[in-house]
Amino acid sequence: MLISYLVPVVLLFMLIAASIRILPEYKRGVVFFLGRFQGVKGPGLIIIIPGIQKMEVVDLRVITMDVPEQDVISQDNVTVKVNAVIYFRVVDPEKAIIQVENFTMATSQLSQTTLRSVLGKHDLDEMLSERDKLNDDIQEIIDSSAESWGIKVSNVEIKHVDLDESMIRAIARQAEAERERRAKVIHAEGELQASKKLVEAANVMSENSAALQLRYLQTMSDMSNKNASTIVFPLPMDIMEAFRHLKASPAGQARTGARAPEEGGAS
Numbered sequence: 001m002l003i004s005y006l007v008p009v010v011l012l013f014m015l016i017a018a019s020i021r022i023l024p025e026y027k028r029g030v031v032f033f034l035g036r037f038q039g040v041k042g043p044g045l046i047i048i049i050p051g052i053q054k055m056e057v058v059d060l061r062v063i064t065m066d067v068p069e070q071d072v073i074s075q076d077n078v079t080v081k082v083n084a085v086i087y088f089r090v091v092d093p094e095k096a097i098i099q100v101e102n103f104t105m106a107t108s109q110l111s112q113t114t115l116r117s118v119l120g121k122h123d124l125d126e127m128l129s130e131r132d133k134l135n136d137d138i139q140e141i142i143d144s145s146a147e148s149w150g151i152k153v154s155n156v157e158i159k160h161v162d163l164d165e166s167m168i169r170a171i172a173r174q175a176e177a178e179r180e181r182r183a184k185v186i187h188a189e190g191e192l193q194a195s196k197k198l199v200e201a202a203n204v205m206s207e208n209s210a211a212l213q214l215r216y217l218q219t220m221s222d223m224s225n226k227n228a229s230t231i232v233f234p235l236p237m238d239i240m241e242a243f244r245h246l247k248a249s250p251a252g253q254a255r256t257g258a259r260a261p262e263e264g265g266a267s
Contacts, residue, residue, distance in 0.1 A: 015050065018050045019050060027059055032054045034053075035054075037098060062154065065086050066085055075122055082161050090151060115158075118137050
């Protein structure tokens with residue numbers, strides 16, 4: 001007799017337990033009544049009629065998802081392996097449940113195909129140096145495509161761009177050649193500037209004999225400070241000028257002419 005009363009009570013409690021749902025603040029419930037969309041409920045206490053109503057729970061928090069490593073052929077025909085991470089969240093629970101079967105899987109597949117297609121349009125140098133721009137391009141494409149699913153893609157980050165060993169060695173050689181080129185250009189520019197300064201100094205010394213004598217004395221002083229076996233006898237510039245004037249004078253030319261026959265006769 002007691003069992004006949006307990007069975008309905010137990011069934012009633014089981015029915016009530018199955019009908020009551022409690023959703024936290026970050027979740028929403030998409031309710032269907034006899035298979036048709038009824039509305040989005042939550043958070044808090046929700047009562048569902050078992051067998052007549054059905055509820056799909058959707059998490060509204062940001063989801064962090066790794067994009068698996070993809071083989072990408074760049075525009076300059078270099079094969080690289082690229083992986084990334086994507087951050088997205090559900091902004092429309094109704095679309096996320098009705099418009100797509102599994103929005104997480106759909107977003108993952110869309111991210112992989114978009115990653116390959118976007119990076120395939122750029123050179124290897126752009127992949128390595130313009131990563132922020134590529135992140136923005138990928139994020140914009142995925143966000144516009146996933147909008148119809150009620151998904152908002154907040155950020156996409158490329159994690160690694162892996163190259164094979166041969167390509168790493170080629171890039172190293174290229175970088176070394178570039179450094180050598182820059183060094184030669186800098187050296188050539190230095191030589192050009194030094195030659196200009198030397199020409200300016202020569203012009204100044206040619207206009208002022210005192211500057212030339214001072215430079216001559218400075219050079220002798222520098223040579224005397226070094227441990228060298230060369231002996232330098234200073235000769236004033238005035239004596240050299242006197243010799244040149246003497247040779248250019250008529251008396252000097254006469255003496256030179258008179259000495260020449262004597263030398264010839266002696267021979």
